[in-house]
Amino acid sequence: MTVPAELGFRMPAEWARHERTWMAWPTEGYTLGDEPDDAYRAWSQVANTIARHEPVTMVVDPAARASAELWLDAAVRQVERPLNDAWMRDIGPTFLVGDGGELAVADWVFNGWGAQEWAQWDKDSKIAEEVAGLAGARRFASRMVNEGGGIHVDGEGTVLITETVQLDPGRNKDWTKEQVERELRDFLGVRKVIWLPRGLTRDYGEFGTRGHVDIVAAFVQPGVVVVHTQPDPAHPDHEVGRENAALLRASTDAKGRHLEVVEIPAPTILAEADGEPVDYSYINHYLGNGFVLLCGFDDPRDQEAAAILGKLLPGRTVELVDARPVFERGGGIHCITQQQPA
Template identity: 80%
Template structure:
């Protein structure tokens, strides 16, 4: 079996120009929760903001078309496909380019974040293929269970992952590090895999992903990675974050560069309903000319904005209140998926 890398394809960095953004509209279950309007407001604010900067297509379940029409701006293109859930980063394809004007897409196996008991995924498992077809991208089917939130690339040969996602027995039972790395090299076109041990504590709760990296660490430019920092020793993520930052500082990328690590302090809010929160500014999204940040109505929101403005001076910094997203298990990055411009 040939891989995308065999044909010269690789995953570009998120900060490179996009053709469009893809999202999925909330349909049912815990994502809607007890307050559907709250979910619609959160998803539509993200979509309507991004649509001011680049084209955006929203995949909508036929049964949810009326709500999508009510909440989404006219600039948002809507296409109907059956959906279970609304986390396009995870259910959608990972787009690739070959530098010669061609677009491809990785269709990972999706199994409800490790076959979790509450999840339904028969419809979502087909979304990557549908989106690849709509984007007119060449589809490559991986044999590995993976989600887009479980990987973060620098576009120059390096990918960040966590052990608890890639080696999760509910996702890839029996797989070794070597097998995972081989699949990532073949399907992302990377040469270096940087492993972090785990994600944030709340992400291992009932509706968590078991450690997605895109809430922990993310490349923002070649050689530069932002990493979540929890300064309060009383929070269970305090030691997790110290270990992750130390490992990243000791790491080199695919080009042999020592990484520049920028720590982003988490919000001052430490818990919600008696549970530790995983509120994180790492889970941002870079669209054309835009850095869209998770806002938490917190004193540290503006400090995070200042860090991003310094790192990405060419981009407008905007916030969307991400608390309704995090209450449902994710953030802004989790509900968006970029299609690079070829």
């Protein structure tokens, strides 16, 4: 089987110029929850904000057409396809570009974040192929179970992943690290894989992903990584952040550079109303054409995080969107967006 890397395809960094952003509209199940308007408001605020900077295409289940029409700005293009859920980062394709600018996708196997009991994916498992067709991109089907939130690249040959996602028995039973790395090299065009041991504590709860990397660490420049840290020792993510930061500081990228690690403190909120620890994180931001879309939590550290990212990403407008309704449903802004590179 011919793989993308053999033909010169690779996954660009998120800060490379976009053709558009893809999203999926909340349709049913826990993503809608008991307060559907909260989900509609959150997803539409993200889409409508991005649409001021670059084109947005929203995949909408036919049954959800009325709510999408009500909440989305006219600038957001809508296409109808059957959906189970609304996490486009995970159900959608990973876009690749070729040496001559050709567009392709890596279509991972999607099985409901490791075949979790509550998940349904009969429709979502087909969305990557549908989006590839709508985008006019060549499709390469991987045999590995993976989601877009489980990878983060620098565009220069390095990818960040976590052991608890890629080696999850519900995803890739009996796979070795070597097999995972080979698949990522073949499909993303990377040369260096940096393994983090785990994700945030809440991400291992009922509706978690079991450790997606895009909530704990992300490249913002070649050689520069932002990492989630929890200053309060009372929070279970205090040690998680320390461990990840130390590992990243000891790492080099595909070009042999020692990584510069910038810590972004978690919001001051430690627990939700049910007493469970929150996984609120500023790492789960989204980079687009001339902007940074940052998760906001009505927290004193919102502006601190905005200032850090603004300094690291000069020339980009930092836009804050209340991400609490998204996190209550199991993810963040990065989780509901997927970039199509120009």
